[in-house]
Amino acid sequence: MSDLKGPDSAFFTPSDVIVLDELYRDINDHEASKGRNQPQIALDRLSGLADPKHPDFQPTVFCAWDAEEPKKKSSRTLRESILQLYINWARTVVRHETDVVFLTHIILYFLTTVPSALYLFYDFHMLHGIAHLLLTIWYSGAFTLMMHNHIHNNGVLSKPYAIFDWTFPYILEPLMGHTWDSYYYHHVKAHHVEANGPDDLSSTIRYQRDSVVAFLQYELRFLLMCWIDLPLYFMSKRKYDLAAKVFCSEISSYTGMILLARWNFKPTLFVLILPFVVLRLGLMIGNWGQHALVDEVEPDSDFRSSITLIDVPSNRFCFNDGYHTSHHLNPRRHWRDHPRAFLQAKERYADEGALVFQNIDYLEITFRCLTKNYMHLAKQLVPIGKQIGMSQVELAEMLKTKMRRFSEEEIAAKFAKFEVEEIKKRAEEKRVQ
Template structure:
């Protein structure tokens, strides 16, 4: 039988555990060609108390029935009218796991009832939780640093922001795609909070919206995408540094130029205007208010965020199919892991997001299960036990064997040995020549001499 190389993380979200359980059972029902060493790793990682001497593969009918039950369960957990409805309250703790009766009666349940009226989608109570958290910690901390700067406070503030920035960015990711996350009653707060919090979290005003929604999702990692990976060798450190460096120093120029080239002058003016106005704000805060505070509160988060954004995007689009690189199934990946999905609003379901950018973050697991056969038929890549940052790091270290062990095989991938999987992944990091770009996307995209 097939076995995944690592045990399932105990911190996986409920939906992720359901999805991975279905994929695991499907793989177990299939013969495993992996070498003996891989099997031994899996055996050692089995934390169950009982070792079963015999495995009975479930029938296809059993698997299909379990899959349909899982889809129904996930849909009900997202449906406010269902008795099985489960809003997300906190990132670190699931709502059913909060057992204390007094805490539930006097704090948690009243808070949930109120917060469900604040958010646009009732599952998203966690967004209110996070906005309240930032308002009570980030904002007063930043203001006090500008008033009375201390080095120890600045360092602690930086550590706190480093913890917050990933989750905030994915909250904003939902915000820019849905044009808001709060109900109409709170529309003013919904529109204004990004202008207050974005600079504190390493973002320039509105740049995320113009680059991600109006540009990245239009080009889809194709040759005209400014964050495209296809012209880079994606396991090469030097190419990665060039990729990050271009975004770091030239995005203020490249994005407006892209909009002008594609005959969208209004977007060019807005994108350039907001980026430059953000730089002007940073300069004023540094030159005329409090330079040390500006460095720690504004400049350090900006530097870290831009590195994180490009490192993450490299991981999301590092493995591009050599045959159909313009396919959303084959130019992006799916991660079923804790950092991406528990703490960052299901960011691991990147293929699902590219298939439907307007899909709500809680709908990704059920959408994935519903399209599982198509994912398998399209040779999509699904991983677990690794996030985008560590995927990027492992690729740059050329540690393909570890990445291959993190693969959750689907369809024909189940027939591959570990070495064959590693070789397959290696092929998908090779940069495309201009001739290949002309062949795959069209001559208008290639820089042919």
């Protein structure tokens, strides 16, 4: 078995600590854990962390550190008192009381990115432009995953703030590298419908996923052709309204960038164009890592076509994005509920042969795949089920089999059930209409 170490809570989210404790308990006492009841104590602890009515509950206020239990008023410092006033107010603004961090980020972006962008158009300096671009890249991960929650749940703020909740993405998206609404159409209306299947525009199954050449083809197609591929996809599904909407959103975004570049090129380059290019490249690097390891037997299984990451920046800074399988199983599941959902279903994950990693994020997984470093991937794997007891070499060989490109004949055979379900779904939609 690979050289595994137990949880080190220095950087973990509290939920990751609980989850990994349970997984390592299974690994270190495999025989005793067979048939063991669900870890109810751990599940209760995870429930308490996400339940506003539970005494252990604390909202997420910042990504970089966790809020402490509020002190009595008499013992608070001025800073702590101001912070608590903000938390109390913010909990009434956000849709879920856990999500104070979303409001924190929205305020942060409007106080930094927006004025910085405006000033660059007023008085451009190269150093300011570079600093602005670097800050945007730093922000883009958390912003994108905040929008990920926004598009799956139709907003992140409470009803009294619905107008602002609808409006702020149109201001911030272009500044963070997004085109208007395209993330919603591509991710919610296409990717989650197709689930990395044959018709998914971001599907990895037709590519050899440890090949640099294949990866570059994948990246370039998305970067250069998404503006037309996505409308054509919706047209092929007879969703003409979505095709028109996404085409208009893409073209209007590009038109805006072109017009601004003709008026004032340098600030447009650093404020809009470069963030757009960097984000689109980053999205596909991340998606490759999320769906590089696809099961050769059941590639249409959510358990076997996506992965789970624990103890990674994606969980600390990007709202539990590491629990990608859990997200595919239930795209509308709240981000704070992923650890509990994973732990509650860990026996199913084990039976399905799901892959769980620790201390390696999607970008590094993509890098390790492209450099064919299966041994490092195996080292970071947290074995579950039948994987427990396998040597690092055996795990590496197992992972290698999941990188292979699927032929069109294999796709037709292995996704036949998926296609039948899609045909039934379309027939039902047509009947309802």
